Amino acid sequence: MIIGILKEIKVDEHRVALPPSGVREFARRGHAVYAQSGLGEGSGFPDSEYQASGAEMLDSAADVWSRADMIIKVKEPQPSEYAYLHPDLILFTYLHLAAEEALAFALLDSGVTGIAYETVEDGAGRLPLLEPMSEVAGRMAAQVVSHYLERHKGGRGVLMGGVPGVAAAHVVILGAGTVGANAAKIALGMGARVTLLDINLDRLRYLADVLDGNLTTLYSNWVNIGRAIQTADALIGSVLIAGARAPMLVTRDILPTMPKGSVIVDVAVDQGGCVETTRPTTHSEPTFVIDGVLHYGVANMPGAVPRTSSLALANATLPYALQIADQGTEVALAGNPALLKGLNTFAEQCTHPAVADTFGLDYIEPERALEQEALHALLAL
Numbered sequence: 001m002i003i004g005i006l007k008e009i010k011v012d013e014h015r016v017a018l019p020p021s022g023v024r025e026f027a028r029r030g031h032a033v034y035a036q037s038g039l040g041e042g043s044g045f046p047d048s049e050y051q052a053s054g055a056e057m058l059d060s061a062a063d064v065w066s067r068a069d070m071i072i073k074v075k076e077p078q079p080s081e082y083a084y085l086h087p088d089l090i091l092f093t094y095l096h097l098a099a100e101e102a103l104a105f106a107l108l109d110s111g112v113t114g115i116a117y118e119t120v121e122d123g124a125g126r127l128p129l130l131e132p133m134s135e136v137a138g139r140m141a142a143q144v145v146s147h148y149l150e151r152h153k154g155g156r157g158v159l160m161g162g163v164p165g166v167a168a169a170h171v172v173i174l175g176a177g178t179v180g181a182n183a184a185k186i187a188l189g190m191g192a193r194v195t196l197l198d199i200n201l202d203r204l205r206y207l208a209d210v211l212d213g214n215l216t217t218l219y220s221n222w223v224n225i226g227r228a229i230q231t232a233d234a235l236i237g238s239v240l241i242a243g244a245r246a247p248m249l250v251t252r253d254i255l256p257t258m259p260k261g262s263v264i265v266d267v268a269v270d271q272g273g274c275v276e277t278t279r280p281t282t283h284s285e286p287t288f289v290i291d292g293v294l295h296y297g298v299a300n301m302p303g304a305v306p307r308t309s310s311l312a313l314a315n316a317t318l319p320y321a322l323q324i325a326d327q328g329t330e331v332a333l334a335g336n337p338a339l340l341k342g343l344n345t346f347a348e349q350c351t352h353p354a355v356a357d358t359f360g361l362d363y364i365e366p367e368r369a370l371e372q373e374a375l376h377a378l379l380a381l
Contacts, residue, residue, distance in 0.1 A: 001031050001032075001328075002032045002033075002067055003026050003032065003069070003070055004033075004034050004067065004068025005023075005033065005034075005035045005055075005071075005072055006035075006036045006061050006071065006073060007036045007038055007039035008039075008074050009061075009078050009080070010075045010076075010078055010303075011282045011283075012300070014042025014043055014303055015043060015300075015302065015310045015313065016042075016074065017074050017093065017310075017314070019043070019310055019314055020040075020045055020050050020052070021053070021314070022314045023035070023054055023055045026054070026322070028054075029326060032056070033056070034055070034063070034064050034068060035047075035050050035056070035064070036058055036064050037057045037058065043306040043307045043310045044306075044307050045310075061081075061084075062084070065081075066084070068089070070089070070092060070321070070324060071091050072093065072317070072321055073091070073093035073094075074094065074310075075093065075094055076093060076095050076096060076103055077103060079102065082103075082106040085106060085110035085112045087110065087111030087112065087348075089110075089112045090112075090113045090115065091107070091113065091115065092321055092324065093116070094116065094117045094270075095114055095116035095344055096116070097116065097358075098245045098272065099245060101359060104359060108345055108361075110348075111347055111348045113329055113345070114343070114344045114345035114346075115339070115343055115344065116344045117342065119242050119352055120320065120338050120339055121341040121342075122338045123337065128316055128338070129313075131178050131316065132312035132313055133302045133312070134179045135178055135179075136302040136308065136309050137179055137302055138178060138179040138181065138183040138186070138267070139183070140302070141179070141182075141186075141236045141238070142187040142190065142192075144263075144296055144301075145160070145169075145171060145236065145263055145265055146190060148263045148265075153294075154261070154287065155263055156233055156260070160187065160191060160192045161191020168192050169233040170194075170195065170232050171183075171193070171232070171236065172195045172197070173195070173235075173238060174225065174235070174236070175198055175237070175239035176198035176200065176204055176207055176217075177203075177238060177239075179236075179240070179267050180236070181207055183236045184196050184207065184211055185211060188212065188214065189213070191213070191214075193216075194216070195218060195228050195232075196215060196218070197225060197228065198217075198219075201219065204219075205217075220249070226254055226257070229250065229254070229257060229258050232258060232262055233262055233263070234262060234263040234265070235250065235263070235264045235265070235275070236265050237267055237268045237273065237274040238268060239268050239274045241271075241354065243354035244357070245272040246272050246274045249274045250276065255290065255291050256291045256292075258291075260292035260293070261292065262294070263294045263296065264277075264278065264295045264296065265296045266278040266296070269297045269299050270300070273297065275295070277290045281295075281297040281298050282298060283298055283303065286298050320336070320338075320339055320342075330370055333370060334370055340366050341366075343366045343369075346366065346369045346373070347373055350363055351363070351364055351366040
C-alpha cells in the first residue's frame, strides 16, 4: 500500500501523524511512504530522518494526496483539502465530524473511506487513539489554567497552590474521563483545590481513591454544577460522547455567576464545547472574555507540544494503520471490531450513528456497508 503523510495546515498545528520511526515500520513491511517535504520541522523531525527511514520526500501536498492509497493525518482535512478527497482514498485521522458539518458532507460526497481516531473503541469501551491526546490535553489544561489565572494574563491573580494562610485556587472539572483525570492530577499536584464532577459514580470512586490532594467529587447535575462554578477560579470542560457533540453543561445564563477574572478551558471545544459561550480559538489568539470570564478554546491543544504529542499519537495509531496497510481496508475493518467503530464514512454512506443523528443522515451499520461493497465488487467481476 502507498502511505501519504502531510504537513498539517490547520492554524498553529505542528504535530505529525507519523514520526520517522513509524515510517520505518511501514517500509520494513514493504509499503511505500510518500512524505511532504518539511512536514516534521515543527516537531523537530528533519527531512533527512524521514529519508533515512525509507520515505520518499515530495515537494507539494497535492503530489502526496494524489499518489497515496491511505493518507494518515493528525487533524481533519481543511476546506482547501476537500478537493483531494476521492472514492479510492482511505483517510485515517481525527475527524470530529459532529462539530464539522461541512467536512461530514464533503467526506460523504467524495466517497472517501473516513476512519476517525476518536471513535475507534475497544471492547472495554476505551478510546485508544483518543486517549494519548486526551492525556496531553488534560495535563496541559491545568498548566493553561495556572498561566491565565495570572493577573497580567487577564485572570484573578490567584496562585494555583496558594501559600500558607492563603487559600489555593478552586478548579472545577466537568468530566472524569482521561482528560478530566489528567487535569485533576496536575492541578492537585500544583496544590489546587479540585472539584471533579461526573455521572459515573464508579469512576468518581476510583479517582477519589487514586488521586492525592484536596479533591472533592460530585455527581454531575445542574444543581451541583451551578453551585460549584460560583466559587470556581477556573473551570475545565472535559466531557465526551464518542462521535457526538459534547453536551452543553454551562449555559449562557449562569456564566455571570462565575467570579470575575475566572478562567474557562473547554477541552471539549473540538466536539462543539460543553460551555455555551465557548468558541474555537487558536494558539496565536487563544482567549476571549465574556461577562468578565476569560475563555480558552484552542481546539488543538496538544499542538503546542508537538514532539511529545506526535510520538504519543503514533504509539497508539501505528498498529491500526499497519493492519490496514497489511490486510487492506475491508479485511482489516471486518477483523478488528475496535477499528470498525472508527469507520465514519464509507462509499458515500454514514457509518457512525452519532454523526448520522447529529445531521439527520441515513445511517448504515458499518458491517452492512462492508457487505454491500463486497457484493458490488463480486457483481462487477
